[in-house]
Amino acid sequence: MMKRMLRYLQVLACFQFIAVALAVPIAALAQAWPAKPVKYIMPFPPGGGSDISARIVAEAMSRSLGRPFLVENQAGANGNIGTQAAIRAAPDGYTLLYTPQTPITIAESYDPPPPFVAQRDLIPLVMTAVTPELVVVHPSIKAGSLKELAAMTRANPGKYFFGSPGEGHEFHLTAAVILLASGAQMTHVPYKGMGPVVQGIVGEQIHLAVSSVAGVKQFIGQGRLRPLAAVGMTRLEGYPNVPSLADNGLKEVTVYGWFGVFAPAGMPRELVDRIAGAHINLRNDAAYMQKLRELDFDPTPLGPAEFAREIEAHRAQWKTVIKATRK
Incomplete structure (x- = not known):
């Protein structure tokens, strides 16, 4: 019995030693990061x-x-x-x-x-x-609100397109749910990234997209894109004259x-x-x-x-x- 107990204690001590030995390199690795x-x-x-x-x-x-x-x-x-x-x-x-x-x-x-x-x-x-995100359009789109955009697109089915970085991207889904809630009818065009989407609007291959502010700020400043709505319940500090989704009557859309x-x-x-x-x-x-x-x-x-x-x-x-x- 005593021999078994001693053997058990020896094995336990061995495992404890291994655990400590392993913990030291892990702690050292964390402390040294980044080397x-x-x-x-x-x-x-x-x-x-x-x-x-x-x-x-x-x-x-x-x-x-x-x-x-x-x-x-x-x-x-x-x-x-x-x-x-x-x-x-x-x-x-x-x-x-x-x-x-x-x-x-x-x-x-x-x-x-x-x-x-x-x-x-x-x-x-x-x-x-x-x-923060914006709904942006080409300056040729004269709609001043999502309601006006909806009326314009329904009167011209198949004419208007929106782009995103790809099917299932958050900007695709955000745009889709906004268009659905507002009643606008636009066809989705997937691209391989937000940069090509912006170029697509600037070149008038498509007419609308949702983007982070950073992704379109330069183009808005140059007058090559126009912000139509701020995605959210409040207006953005940098764009106080751009109506929010809540201003457009879309209080149920709360994605970000x-x-x-x-x-x-x-x-x-x-x-x-x-x-x-x-x-x-x-x-x-x-x-x-x-x-x-x-x-x-x-x-x-x-x-x-x-x-x-x-x-x-x-x-x-x-x-x-x-x-x-x-x-």
Whole structure:
């Protein structure tokens, strides 16, 4: 009996030693991060609001931690290609995903589903910003409200088109639910990113789109696009003369966009906390906060737990929107 007890204690001590030995490298890995350049995979093309915000975050993180933070665009399949690439990366903190919510909260509701399960394969690290959105049109569209747009499009069926970065992208669904609620009739044209969508409106191949403010601000300033409505219940500070959806009588449409950073599943908790904390600390960087606000992003640093709750709320909301637009 005594020999068994001694053997048990020896085995237990061995396991405890292994646990401590493993914990030391993990803690050291988290403490040393970043020891080399860090890459954000951006699963959409350059030029859109998500790409712009990713580069602002990368610049601020480089300045804060003294290591290069780089943005690599891996676009395609409405964000699924780049997302899958990030999921396949080692969970060591040197390849992260920076994305809007499309591949996280929306893609799973479409057929065929993506080759990953976001809840299982990714760890939410931090929400970086909420992105105000605008409904923009080509200046040749004379409608002054969504109601006037609806009347114009119904009088000319098949003549008017709206664009998005792809079927199932949040901008596609936001535009679709706004058009549905307002009674406008427009045909959807999917593009491969927000940059091409904007060029499509400027070139009059299409007539309307929903975009982050950052993605269209320059073109509005040049008079090449015109904001028709602010997506939300209130007007935007930078566009006080542009009616909100509530002003247009669409109080039931409450969708909004966000950007966030994710890690591949399997990342140690210590490293998750280290990376999330480093991003959240950017709220103390005045230049970073000012740059985001100048582009009409709303800095909204949420850590892993809060961000995860926000994701689940949006996942349920988008399922409702998708169901409504498929009727």
